[in-house]
Amino acid sequence: MEHAQERASTPGANGAAEPPGRAERTERTGAGATTGIALELLVHGVGGATPEKMLNDPRTVRITGDDTAAVFRRADDAGAEDRPADPHGAPVREAYVWCNLTSGNGTRALWLLLLPFMVVNLAHWMRPTARDRQRTVRLYGLLVRLAGLTLTVLLVAAACEVALDLTAWQCAGTRACAEAHSWLGFLSPAESGGGWWSPPGRRLALAAVVPAALTGLLWFLSRRTWRAYESQRPMAHAPEPADENIRTALGRPGFWYGRRLVARLRAAHTAAGLLTVAAALGSAAARHDRQPGGPAILETLAGLLYVSLAAGAVAVVWVVCRRGRSERHLDQELDARLVRLLPGGALALLLLTAVYAGWSRPGWRSAGRLPGDTTFGTLALLQGVIVVVLAVVAHLLYRAHPDPRAAMRGLGGPAVATLACALGGVMSGGVSQRVADWLDGTGATIEGPPVLLTWQASVIPAVLLVVLGLIGWLARRTLQLRRAELDAVEQDYDDGSGEPMDAARTRRIASMRAMAALTDRAPRIVGITTAVTLLLGATALIGARITDDTPGDASHGAYAVVQGAAETAQALGSWLIGVGFLLFVTWGRRAYKDPAARRTIGILWDVGTFWPRASHPFAPPCYAERAVPDLTWRMATWTEATGGRLVISGHSQGSVLAAAAAWQLKPSVRRRVALLTYGSPLERLYGRWFPAHFGPAALTSLHHDVACWRNLYRLTDPIGGPVHLPGDCGPEVDRAPLRDPLAYGRSKEHPLPSPILGHSDYQADPAFAEEREKLLARLRPREALPGPRPGTGAQGSSGRSSG
Secondary structure (H helix, E strand, C coil), X not given: CCCCCCCCCEECCCCCEECCCHHHXXXXXXXXXXXXXXXXXXXXXXXXXXXHHHHCCCCEEEEXXXXXXXXXXXXXXXXXXXXXXXXXXXXXXXXXXXXXHCCCCHHHHHHHHHHHHHXXXXXXXXXXXXXXXXXXXXXXXXXXXXXXXXXXXXXXXXXXXXXXXXXXXXXXXXXXHHHHCHHHHHHCHHHHCCCCCCCHHHHHHHHCHHHHHHHHHHHHHHHHHHHXXXXXXXXXXXXXXXXXXXXXXXXXXXXXXXXXXXXXXXXHHHHHHHHHHHHHHHHHHHHHHCCCCCCHHHHHHHHHXXXXXXXXXXXXXXXXXXXXXXXXXXXXXXXXHHHXXXXXXXXXXXXXXXXXXXXXXXXXXXXXCCCHHHHHHHHHHHHHHHHHHHHHHHHHHHHHCCCCCCHHHHCHHHHHHHHHHHHHHHHHHHHHHHHHHHHHCCCCCCCCCCHHHHHHHHCHHHHHHHHHHHHHHHHHHHHHHHHHHHHHHHHHCCCCCCCCCCHHHHHXXXXXXXXXXXXXXXXXXXXXXXXXXXXXXXXXXXXXXXXXXXXXXXXXXXXXXXXXXXXXXXXXXXXXXXXXXXXXXXXXXXXXXXXXXXXXXXXXXXXXXXXXXXCCCCCCCCCHHHHHHHHHHHHHHHHHHHCCEEEEEEECHHHHHHHHHHHHCCHHHHCCEEEEEECCCHHHHHHHHCHHHHCHHHHHHHHHHCCEEEEECECCCCCCCCCCCCCCHHHHHECCCECCCCCCCCXXXXXXXXXXXXXXXXXXXXXXXXXXXHHHHHXXXXXXXXXXXXXXXXXXXXXXXXX
């Protein structure tokens, strides 16, 4: 790919960047040529694209940007502003390429570890639409942040279970297990002959390095991405009266600049992870020291340890609860003391705990398990309570302003938070179970992981049965929809010739339409899966607490059917967790080495990391905090410097970025920009799952604030769909569904069979160029723009003519 140096710019009279030579260009070509130029800014969707493919030219140059995200043009268009505009009105085409933000180097494979954090972060943005309910909205955000905090503690607790309990306490303390793993010999009292590291406290102190290092890795990844993403400042502008017309928070100056909150949450979650390690390390020693007959000084230190851990936990929860997002202004402050002192204090407490645990205690022997059941049981109970309260709050918000298009009647956020907690539990249980099996083999030499983790693994087959039932229902529904679409396809492609139609071709088109329609059934699938997961999770928690034994052992003495089912579920759950864990590790390893696999993971992040890190600082970074300012700066500076017409053209996820960037423009610039979206999930996915930010009011506001907007979609597209604006706005924005395929059979225009394109290649449809020309025709140069229309009120002003 050919790269050009970034073009230098100098401040113009209005403070905006102005390309060099504009005065000479104006003298040479006249103002009319300058204002007559048109630009189409293309934004690709998920999975990425090369500039050569987007611009349909093998020779491209980078106009501005870096290796992570940049704007490209055809080499022949590099200096388009220096020559007269195209007399036929053809626009200069630019491509904004942002795929490296989510699928760049091999370290992106580490983001797989952050999947539960990404999912719980999505729950923050799924709240229902709320007006004049600020306290309830703050409570909603607070609950999601607390759910995110429990996930951090859960992940670190799982690492402590593996390193401290299974490895250092159980295996190293058991002669048979230590003999089977020679690398543990120096920790084993029997194998090392009572070596320096063999006492239980010192073994635990050494093993604590593993979860502490994991916490440090999460801190490092978050800080590294924080500097690369959240440090990109959005374009600031003086407030204009029309700014109040925007009905979504995405237009607020500080929405895409969350450095302060992420820094605070990173400090709190890092401290929480270190405190979890300190609690796991010190609790075993403190439990021994508080027994009758122990040294008084160590008993006193045990009490001080518990007090310090409680104080640290209160400080962490206070920081998480104290402050949410600051969106109404560009908050450039950082809580420097808190960011340094909170993790530093937790690290100091961990080091002191390691010294305390490593103190010599003659006669102390490791036996049984560490108290992991209490830890994991408390976390599971706390997560269940948070999710239930979150559902109540979401229902109150939805009931205040019902939106019939909102997914799950506003309960999408609590459902996703439940799935995040379940995913975290499966990952932690899977790692613990696999390590226990690896250490123990078939010898039954150690106790194994906590009972609760075994119960949670045992309910996985029941969840999978429900999922398989839902898949069967979807298959049946697909067949029903296909039968209904057969007649519609024949009507759409009936040319009136009376010739019989190809039955196989008709069935294939109808099948594509039916499968594309399954996207709209996702809320029901998520709702049922969430309800079953929550119910079975509660059953596992109660069963583990009542029996204090694994399901197989607890069922002894019951009916043969019950005992067989319990043992089968336990064995199958353990096997499924093992397979899932191996697949997870294999996928991560492949993604680290294989760019193609990394791009596949990048598609997942394209959808999941659009939103800023509002509830979990260890979630993968928000690429939109770089992409949206990039697009905003490009549109604002180009229109200000040239006065030309600009169409921002977004495909799939690129249409979401385009809309977000348009909201960030000041109203006087927004009225000079046209929006062309195709294959867009703006309403079908974002409007339904994120109604507070992409609901009907927000999209209607966007329609009235930009100069003009046109949306293209196909019935065979499983992602894109109509915008569904209410009233007369709907047909003005949504074009009738495009034909897919373009031709049913062979013809003079299409001598070869036309493919079914689905979600791709919208620009191959003649309707694309037709709609783009109409948008450019409706745009007017800067000098011809009128002022705001009187009486537009909350709908904003656009100065558009209908048509």
